[in-house]
Amino acid sequence: MRNKMITGAIIAAVLLSGMVLFWYFTPSEISIVNIDAPKEIAIGQLDELRINLQNNASEDVNVTINVKNAFVDEKGESLKGFTILAYGNLSNMSNYKSLNAVDRPQKEVLLKPGSNIILVSIGYQVPGAQKVEVEVYQQGKFADSRIIELNVLKPxxxxxxxxxxxxxxxxxxxxxxxxxxxxxxxxxxxxxxxxxxxxxxxxxxxxxxxxxxxxxxxxxxxxxxxxxxxxxxxxxxxxxxxxxxxxxxxxxxxxxxxxxxxxxxxxxxxxxxxxxxxxxxxxxxxxxxxxxxxxxxxxxxxxxxxxxxxxxxxxxxxxxxxxx
Structure with a gap:
């Protein structure tokens, strides 16, 4: 009896692990199509990234967005957090949601089926090349990422x-x-x-x-x-x-x-x-x-x-x- 219980527990653990691994390695239905950014930005000038996300699911999906190096201070240090200005579905631009400028390391947004746009604020106090990385997570699982580079002009x-x-x-x-x-x-x-x-x-x-x-x-x-x-x-x-x-x-x-x-x-x-x-x-x-x-x-x-x-x-x- 005891051996059957142990065997059953092992089988259950293996099945659970398999389900977790299957879920984790299953390709996400969320992907970054492209990121539109200004080729050049001036020191102290606030600008924005236009992130195009594709939701291939047939229903709404909550995703977590993380943008690294969105703001850099005059010491050249990257500030934690970023600001989502607005987001919405391309099929209905009138439903764009504008958010309050509250900076957090990550932010959750709701994606409608199809193509979605997220506008993120960026700004730099030092000149030169700056790399910005955008990461997307779905239910804690990594979905996609992309890195772009822009040039900060120096007057x-x-x-x-x-x-x-x-x-x-x-x-x-x-x-x-x-x-x-x-x-x-x-x-x-x-x-x-x-x-x-x-x-x-x-x-x-x-x-x-x-x-x-x-x-x-x-x-x-x-x-x-x-x-x-x-x-x-x-x-x-x-x-x-x-x-x-x-x-x-x-x-x-x-x-x-x-x-x-x-x-x-x-x-x-x-x-x-x-x-x-x-x-x-x-x-x-x-x-x-x-x-x-x-x-x-x-x-x-x-x-x-x-x-x-x-x-x-x-x-x-x-x-x-x-x-x-």
Whole structure:
């Protein structure tokens, strides 16, 4: 009797193991048809993967999706989790379901029979090639996977300087304007800009200041240029007849450096709109050096004051005003 029980248990275990193995190695009815992805994506730009899944079953099937390397931070580390933006069946696009942006390592979605689309958000803070792997599981069993590679573009930073010369009584006023440009699509956070004035006779730094900037270049604009010093003034007025509120914003683009060369005594003008102000005497010679550093990029531009070259005349003295 005991031997029969043992034999029966062994047979049951073998049958159960066989069923499990048969289930595990039976080809899944779920497969990844293709993944549409942008060939290029800019740093800091959110984009999406379009995952096409085929459900060959005659009924709805719940599957678990895992997307690896969907997001990478500025340190180059892949973040856990991803965001499904929407999913649905191609035969009825109106039934697309939009999900809340909740990041989890894996997510379950319901596939209708036929072709299904899943939209997944992606974004990267470092340039270069990035591999994204999509895995699909059905009831815990691996169904299919696919790896794609996309290129994350890296914009470049540039520095431009302009000068303006004027007089204040018998004193010469040399103003230097600076512009930071991002060439190419993308986002450049944490650009460190150093502005220094050097005495050319002693080669010593007279004044220096470091400021931080963030640049963003829109998709339809080849480059984005930003003045290094902007003062904003906002005025609210009201229409006396209708009471309508009028919002007027004035942006003043000011010099990054003002150098006053006095014939006799320096003026009492503070030039408060500029971060670097130097007051010297006629005959003094200075060099304005501006550098910008971002990730592994370093650019610089310099200008001598006074210059033997003809001074570029700006259309507006000491500050450019733009009304919005």
């Amino acid at each position: 470049t930073i540039e520095i431009f300087l302009e000068k303006y010369k004027s007089t204040n009584g018998t004193n010469e006023i040399h103003s230097v304007y600076g512009y930071l440009r991002l060439r190419g699509k993308g986002y450049a956070p944490g650009v460190a800009v150093n502005i220094s004035v050097i005495d050319e006779e002693t080669n010593k730094t007279v004044k220096t200041v470091t400021r931080g900037y963030s640049l963003h270049s829109e998709e339809d604009i080849p480059y984005s240029s930003q003045p290094l010093v902007i003062w904003q003034n906002r005025i609210f007025t009201y229409d006396p007849v209708t009471g309508a509120k009028i919002d007027t914003q004035t942006d003043t683009y000011s010099p990054i450096v003002v150098i006053e060369l006095a014939k006799d005594e320096s003026s009492t003008e503070k030039y408060a709109r500029s971060p670097v102000v130097v007051k010297g005497k006629m005959g003094d010679r200075y060099k304005v050096v501006v550098t910008a550093t971002w990730v592994d990029q370093f650019v610089s531009s310099e200008m001598k004051i006074p210059s033997s070259l003809a001074t570029y005349k700006l259309p507006y003295p000491y500050g450019r005003k733009v009304q919005k």
